[in-house]
Amino acid sequence: MPHDHHDHDHLSPSGHPYRKDNDGQLTYWQTMEIAIRELMVEKGELTPAQIQAQIDAMDARSPANGAAVVARAWTDPEFKQRLLENGSDAAREMGFDIGPMHLVAVENTSDTHNLIVCTLCSCYPRNLLGLPPDWYKTREYRSRAVREPRAVLREFGVELPADMTLRVHDSTADMRYIVLPARPEGTENLTAEDLAKLVTRDSMIGTGLPKAP
Amino acid sequence: MGGDAAGPVPMDGHDFAIWEKRVDALVILGQQRGHFTVDGLRRALEDMGEQAFESMTYYERWVTSLNQNLIEAGVYSLEELGTKMEEVKARGDTYGAVQS
């Protein structure tokens, strides 16, 4: 299982190890962060409240936002059409604050699977999904997703049929990509709310598939 | 980086530390203030070289790039940064203890 953290004794509610950032030895980089922040406040560039508001806004974004968009697209063909034509406007239509982000939704079908990577740094639809997972930013993922994507997918537990076309999207420039996964079979009677629970973060990056009902 | 040989994708994750979230926020707000662009941030990251990628964490690299861009934009001087960092260090030994 890719997301087990069996080596760690103390896990946070999200299943990740706690970071002892407040009581460990102060690092050079933490000192720099504090100094930059205080200088910007002293110079009237920013207020502490603005900085906290930005952190709160980022914390409020999560894959649940993207899942709601996907579930709507699964249940509303006209919305799906608008999403594929202009992802940014479709996300805004649902009330998500995505700022100036240019969002492109790419659709998984019975014969096509999509995978998102940023080989340049860490471009990610963060305004819709929140901050990217650590693995998305690693040298390993960024190097190999464009070179041997099917092998990478196997590490995530996804085995693509040989006759399925895989489309990799290297989002190095101005667009941000989100995968519209294929709606799982046997979900005909589910509401959009229940469908959204099947949509995982990884299924919107392309390294996973939606959960079965 | 794209296309280079590399090992298995590490699946471990971590919850973001508050100092990391603050770096992230300063990066966004610094752009909104018009001091630099995402391209300037990337340029500074790339100029740090491959060694930095191996020896520093993601937000350690980003705070370095943020600083580089703010210095270039004239928001503060290196003298001011150095003085402030010494002042911060003198307050205590842990991140929690040195907040003003």
Place this chain on the structure above:
Amino acid sequence: MTLSPGTKVRIKTMAPLGHIRTPHYLRGKTGVVERVLGPFKNPEQLAYMVPAPTRTLYRVRFEMGHIWPDAEAPQDTLDAEIYEHWIDQDAP
């Protein structure tokens, strides 16, 4: 002149030092314009805070078997965003 979707294009092989978004692994490779994304300020100038005129940005689709001769599934594709000045207009 804006290139239409479907146009075959070759990516320039030049390699000036500096901040460039065109991935190294695509330089010299041939692909097809998938869609026109429109005008965007040139990041190669934005990175240095100098005036940055807009350039047309394209999404170009490459075949994996062309980029990597030993690709596991040569029919798989890779899409990347390429600025107009990285497209070699003289290439066949």
